[in-house]
Amino acid sequence: MQLDAIRAQFPQLQNGLIYFDNAAGGLMPQRSIDAIQNYLNEAGSANAMPTHRLGQAALALKQQARVATALFVNAEPNEVALGPSATALAFRLSAAFGRLWGPGDEVIVSELEHEANASPWRELERAGVTLKLWHAQNDLTLNLDDLKALLTPRTKLLALSAASNAFGARTPIQEAAALTRQAGAWTIVDAVHLASHELPDVRAWGVDFMTFSPYKVFAPHLGAMYVRRELLAGLPIPKLSFVPDDDISKLEHGTAPFELLSGWLGSLDYLRELGGASELSRAALEAAYRRIAELETPVTAQLLSGLQANERVTLYGPAKLEQRVGTFAFRVQGETPEQTALRLSGQGVSVASGHFYAVLPAKKLGLYPEGIVRASLAHYTSAEDAQRLLDAL
Numbered sequence: 462m463q464l465d466a467i468r469a470q471f472p473q474l475q476n477g478l479i480y481f482d483n484a485a486g487g488l489m490p491q492r493s494i495d496a497i498q499n500y501l502n503e504a505g506s507a508n509a510m511p512t513h514r515l516g517q518a519a520l521a522l523k524q525q526a527r528v529a530t531a532l533f534v535n536a537e538p539n540e541v542a543l544g545p546s547a548t549a550l551a552f553r554l555s556a557a558f559g560r561l562w563g564p565g566d567e568v569i570v571s572e573l574e575h576e577a578n579a580s581p582w583r584e585l586e587r588a589g590v591t592l593k594l595w596h597a598q599n600d601l602t603l604n605l606d607d608l609k610a611l612l613t614p615r616t617k618l619l620a621l622s623a624a625s626n627a628f629g630a631r632t633p634i635q636e637a638a639a640l641t642r643q644a645g646a647w648t649i650v651d652a653v654h655l656a657s658h659e660l661p662d663v664r665a666w667g668v669d670f671m672t673f674s675p676y677k678v679f680a681p682h683l684g685a686m687y688v689r690r691e692l693l694a695g696l697p698i699p700k701l702s703f704v705p706d707d708d709i710s711k712l713e714h715g716t717a718p719f720e721l722l723s724g725w726l727g728s729l730d731y732l733r734e735l736g737g738a739s740e741l742s743r744a745a746l747e748a749a750y751r752r753i754a755e756l757e758t759p760v761t762a763q764l765l766s767g768l769q770a771n772e773r774v775t776l777y778g779p780a781k782l783e784q785r786v787g788t789f790a791f792r793v794q795g796e797t798p799e800q801t802a803l804r805l806s807g808q809g810v811s812v813a814s815g816h817f818y819a820v821l822p823a824k825k826l827g828l829y830p831e832g833i834v835r836a837s838l839a840h841y842t843s844a845e846d847a848q849r850l851l852d853a854l
Contacts, residue, residue: 564589629788
């Protein structure tokens, strides 16, 4: 599918919007919006029930969303929970860990983390767990030798972002998970920022837990979590009394937002079409993400070289294209991040400023609490959009 045809599917882009805040939330194709409206028109707020038509449709929709999400992360349906946000799901998992671990146990958190993959594990300190920090290099890359030095027989968990939501730095997920597994510990990966750029693969990564947010993947406001099947029954997650210990729904507190699940299925259908397939499958999603990489790579390279060439701009994070996704954190000489963001937005280029909950890396670089300007692209971002940003700077 060509870029013009892709952009035509996003109504938000039809009024001249130049959008560089995809890291905060992606745009949505028309079919996702229609799916939400159609569901509400048909069912309103009817709940899942096995005895009448609307309830049966809600039950079927929830299962369909679970199966499709499992395809997206390369897992089994009973390994995938859908909830209000990745943050909420992480805190639910943290409550289980707090019942399992205590004094003498250790958790490692990378210095690149969004607080959704740091604060829940910091809560474990209340139970006596020791939190250790895997420090990043000055360019915000991670050294595996530093991780090796932190791992001990007391290590229970490594928390690692797949890519920094503020600075765009990629991380060595597979290698880090392998080292952690050899030490007898678990790995949780925050793939919230990576999932719009690269298709998650929990099997290939070898991780035990993973979170991502469909609303960063061109869908409504939802969160998702993968839990390795063998671990599920042994996790004492606070739950309703009648929910079985080995049922993934014990993470899904309350009534499902069925209309949003319908929208998520619409977004996955968009990705299916982008992959050139007639049916949703893992292969279709892999093809879609190959197309996403083809579209994003030249625009990412354009912005990287353009920002590096601007003498008034200080760019943070990895200098090499292969070490990052299309997210750029920078400051402009003589302006606060907020001033720069407002100036650019006034020129029709939507960017954001702040620390974006990336407290650990922002503090490392001395950028907290004021933060940085963040420009983040998606596969529907054009070279013309990128040039408008560079010209505005």
